[in-house]
Amino acid sequence: MRKKVWMSLALTMAVTTMSLGLVGCGSSANSDTAASSNEETNVASSSTEEATVAGAQKSESGEKVELVFMGWEASPLETQAVKDGIAAFEAQHPNITVSYTPGLAGSEYNAKILSSAAAGALPDVMFVSSESYRQIAAAGALMELTDKFDENYSFDDFIESSRTIMDIDGHIYGISSCTVSPIVYYNKDVFDAAGVPYPSSDPAKCWTIDEFRDVAKSLTTDDVYGVYGMESVADTLNAQILSNGGTRYNADFTKSTMDTPEVKEVLETIKAIRVDDGSAPDSSTLDAVGMSAAQMLETGKVAMLVDGSWSLQELAASGMNIGMAPLPSYGKVLTTGQAHLHAISSTCAHPEEAWEFLKFLSGMEYQGALCKTGLWMPNRYSMYEGDQLEGWYDEKVHGDSYKLMLDYFKDAAVDPGAIQKSAQARDIIKEETDMFFKMDQDIDTTVKNIDSRIDEAIKEAMSK
Template sequence: MKSRLALFLVTIMIFSLVLTGCASKDSSTDGGKDGVVTLKFMGWEASPLETESVKKGIQKFEQDHPNIKVEYTPVPGDQYASKLLTMMAGDAPPDVFFLGSADYRSFQKRGVLLDLTTYFENDLSIDDFIPSSAGIMQINGSVYGVSSCTVSPVLYYNKNIFDEAGVPYPPSDPSKAWTWEEFEEAANKLTKKEGDKVSQFGAYGFENFANTVMAVMENSGVIFNDDYSETKINSNETKKVLESILSLKKNGLSPEAKLLEESGMSASQMLQTGKIAMLVDGSWALQELSKMDFPVGVAALPKFEKAVTTGQAHVHSAAAKTKHPEEAWEFIRFLSSEEYQIDLISEGLWMPNRVSLYSEDGITRWFNESVHPDGFKELVPYFQDATVDPFAINEKIEVRDIMVEELDKFWYDGQPADSVLTSIEDRVNKELAK
């Protein structure tokens, strides 16, 4: 009798352990330890300042969502897309991740992004977002990534250099933007030479590909046709822009990119130290520039036919195979919220993607006098009304690579604009036809 009782008790204990093990396994898979879900989150590190800002946001999210823990991994920007693709191919992607707007449609075509449309429509409205952000997010009416913010090319300048030269500051108001001729004239006055050597350049940055594209659009040039099946970059409008930018270098008003590399300084440091007077760069550069010890100004870009800037920024997406779609959406929704954006906008890293933050009351919520220079409020409509960057809509990443490769032959190898543009047209259209 005792042996039967002992056997019965042992059987009960074993059965209890099995049930406990199953419960433990289910908890780990569905809810994590103590019901806490861990989301793996990956982004790029454009700068330590940006990474610090993102981590602050994660802390805020975790405080409000004690059931979700976020493990953030920043990756160098030049390795980011390839690393993300490798992780997806290895069936080990992060749950949530940054995705560059130029990569967004390419990734969506691969079927690796979670369709967020239902979540988005339940919690948000596309009308909450400015047109450029809304245009980037929607793919055939569906949403696979939610806009993080918006960023645009702008013109920065060192006020000390302008004051010393007696040159008026460039206008912040886009409706009063300098013409290209006025910009070139100012760059000439702000350039200093010691013999044959230039000690201070008037301007730098237009030959950066994104800024070149924006300038072409300012001259009423078109990069692609309406359905993005062909490039229209081979035009007189583009040729004029390329030759105008090149003339800055030929006349010694703008340095070669290699000069920055050899100096060991970033473009922002060149502006700070007086090596260049004006710099065309992304709006995100203000976070770093505002912390440097010099009076920085920011203005609308010089125009050819019309004052235009392009708008784009990364989206936040989730892996199609994430085990935690509900929690992933909760985090993505937070990353697009006014609450999260405002801190990063106030620090000069981003501009808002929400329509509400462009109202008079909305601007007061993020405007920071210690970061945003005098006249910055006049520039605000520039971001709100920005044209969508065409490479955020183009589906083929290879197209951008072709254009950059061919344009380098114009900037650095002395090949004429006509032959370079013809080569771009031929190569890109073949790629788009595949």
């Protein structure tokens, strides 16, 4: 098969690419920037414990306040964007210094925050993943922000999915940073070469899952896979389940509800796209060639990529001939919305200064700048209108057709993973679905294992 030939070529290309520092970032990031970011991260990480335990200290004169701010290292581009935002905030508030510490990501970051909360050693301000937000708030580790909203900073201005994530039984402990949603990216050059029409960007003309499968098969050759990303736990699976009328949890999120015909149909369809249709590579294929999913799309080895809206930053920076479309519909046309929150520790010595920082992080200057690069989408209704829309929407990044999808993002269904009660659920789903997708574990065992393991994790989380 010719796929073996391009896999060998791709490995050489990937090694060259990684040597330029393009790991999880766009091609505009040079090696000096990446190396500098990594070096700063290593230095900062070594002093995280001391800075966190010490907290923010005000000088004896009372003129200066230092806030310790912790997040994760997603990519050199994102880390630099955060640092640029901090510099702008400090220029506006000369009495406040923000000490930023990017470090672990994903499950490791969640575990770090939960253990720090238990030890009473949280930083003043921090990223909190939506999936661990309720667990951390339940531990009493976050400052309540409910009374901070007024006519000048309205809770109702946040889009519904963000409001739902922020609101815990009428109380708010974190401010949604933005919104991100899964969509379909496609390489127009691959479509053109195959003579396949582009999918519509208009959700009102959304393709069905069967139409999507047919397109993926028609684009698949010995050299090209039709699609990648359908089986990713991060956002994409939840959206497909909701589109098919399934659920992840019961009404009060105390029980997992994956053992249903709707969920089974989604999982079986995803597996069929790879196994029966031969249209999708396994994740191990990407590991073997040493390329990220975005790099596979950029180089035309994958025709379509199902991924989060954050990937637009890297893909737009690559200069590829990119198109975007809504997720294929199983019945309901929808995507999901979620994002991390910014929160203040309940032990923060300077809550008013920390609140000023949180407002800045959710405002147009900071959030809008990151939306302009394609990394985020706005989480405020006002940012989808008039001058504010024009302030972040960049034709060079988003293109003309992207405007057709603005309501698709703004009206996204809340991602159920963002309001779950145990941060372990994501890992459990990945472990069990990997057994189904890759190890021939049967579908009934898979969904029953998911439900029983998540129910146990919820019980454990709620007992603390």
